[in-house]
Amino acid sequence: MRRRALLAAPLLAAPGLARAQEAFPNRPLRLVIPFTPAGTTDLTGRLAAEHLARRLGQPVVVENRAGAGGNVGAEFVARSEPDGYTLLLTTIGTGAINFAVYGERMPYKPQDLAAVGLLIRVxxxxxxxxxxxxxxxxxxxxxxxxxxxxxxxxxxxxxxxxxxxxxxxxxxxxxxxxxxxxxxxxxxxxxxxxxxxxxxxxxxxxxxxxxxxxxxxxxxxTGAKRSAVLPDVPTLDEAGVTGFEATAWFGVLAPAGTPRPVLAKLGAATDATARDPDFRARMAGFGAELPALTPDGGSSPESFEAFLAAERTKWIDVARRSGAKVE
CATH class of the missing domain: 3.40.190.10 (Periplasmic binding protein-like II)
Structure with missing residues (x-):
């Protein structure tokens, strides 16, 4: 009897877990911004938090955890409970460049964080x-x-x-x-x-x-096309550095192990935020561009994960060839 009860436990727990995921979120979420208040990263994160809260039906509390080029905040999220309630406002640094320039000194690995969605490119x-x-x-x-x-x-x-x-x-x-x-x-x-x-x-x-x-x-x-706020300034590609394209970007990550249904809900809310006319208008004021990772111009957890992998490969190669690194 005891053996049958133990075998049945996962079967009994599974419906409860499914219901918990269906109910997600049922309490406030936290969005960690890995830099100090003020500046492009903080502005983007706080505006994104407002829009995510509307779509998820729960408050999204912003928490600044700065240090080590964003690694302090990113590591905190990577070590957090993988339940979808603690998220990272990632930058090109915490999502890609830091792996190139910090090397073995990185306190977390790419696989410690799960892709949710890309918000903007700058x-x-x-x-x-x-x-x-x-x-x-x-x-x-x-x-x-x-x-x-x-x-x-x-x-x-x-x-x-x-x-x-x-x-x-x-x-x-x-x-x-x-x-x-x-x-x-x-x-x-x-x-x-x-x-x-x-x-x-x-x-x-x-x-x-x-x-x-x-x-x-x-x-x-440095973008693929001219900036809407600097329309008279050519891109580096137009200026003769053929093939040059590189932008800063901001997105959302969650701890690895976050259930796929939860990531899907967070990804849909992030995609809707990136497409929101108010969010786009405020971001466009300083030259931000839409994610454009999916055929319809948005992003998804899967497309953002592929984007992150490509960015890490690109910048690790640049760091190796140029010698760029944090001592």
Missing amino acids: PNVLMVPPDLPVRNIAELVALAKSRPGGLNYGTAGIGSSPHVCMALFGLMTGAPMTHVAYRGSAPMLTELMAGRVEAGMDNIPSALTFIRDGKLRALAT
């Missing part, structure tokens, strides 16, 4: 001070090659999306350029406007006001 922009005697990418590359030691360029930090984008730019053009890492976008942009570094790359939202005010000259953006 191109970067390559800029110079107005008094630098270059007006296009060809002239920048020529100037770098003409100077002993090349040019210096600034970014928001080692391992950031702009850093690895510039590493890829150097590989594709052969332009000798030395990285100067700052602690965030604000100090880098300040130094760039003052001419203390000769070039810089950053997410479009951080630099847009300075470009529009004429304090910085935008040479090219």
Whole structure:
């Protein structure tokens, strides 16, 4: 009798588990943003949390857990209960680049997190001070090659999306350029406007006001097409760096082991958020683009998982070839 009861236990538990998943969510969720408040990541996460709450019928509480290029917050989610109630607002860093530049020092593995969906992509922009005697990418590359030691360029930090984008730019053009890492976008942009570094790359939202005010000259953006907020600025591909495409991006991940039905519900809510007219309008204001991972322009857990794998492969190769890494 005892043996039969033990064998029956999983069968009895299965309907209860199914009902729990059907009822998901029945309490508030938590969205961990792995960076400090303010900035593009925080803005995206907080707006996404509002929209996810409406679609899931439960509050989505934002929690900032910053440190180690986003690894602190990402590891926290990776170690959380895989029930769908703790989620990560992932960036290109925590989802792909950090595996390239931190190497064996990474505190979690790709398989520790499950894909939910992609929210937006945000191109970067390559800029110079107005008094630098270059007006296009060809002239920048020529100037770098003409100077002993090349040019210096600034970014928001080692391992950031702009850093690895510039590493890829150097590989594709052969332009000798030395990285100067700052602690965030604000100090880098300040130094760039003052001419203390000769070039810089950053997410479009951080630099847009300075470009529009004429304090910085935008040479090219990094997306597959021109940015709607910088329509007169060519892409790097258009500017002669054929095949160049790289964008920062933001999406949602959950702990590995989260039940597939729960991931499906979260994925549908994330996809609906990315398509929402209000969300799109507010994100488009600083150059964000739709996910476009599925044929109809959205995303799904499966398409986001494939995207993550491709991004990790791409940036691990760039880091290996360029030597970009966090010491």
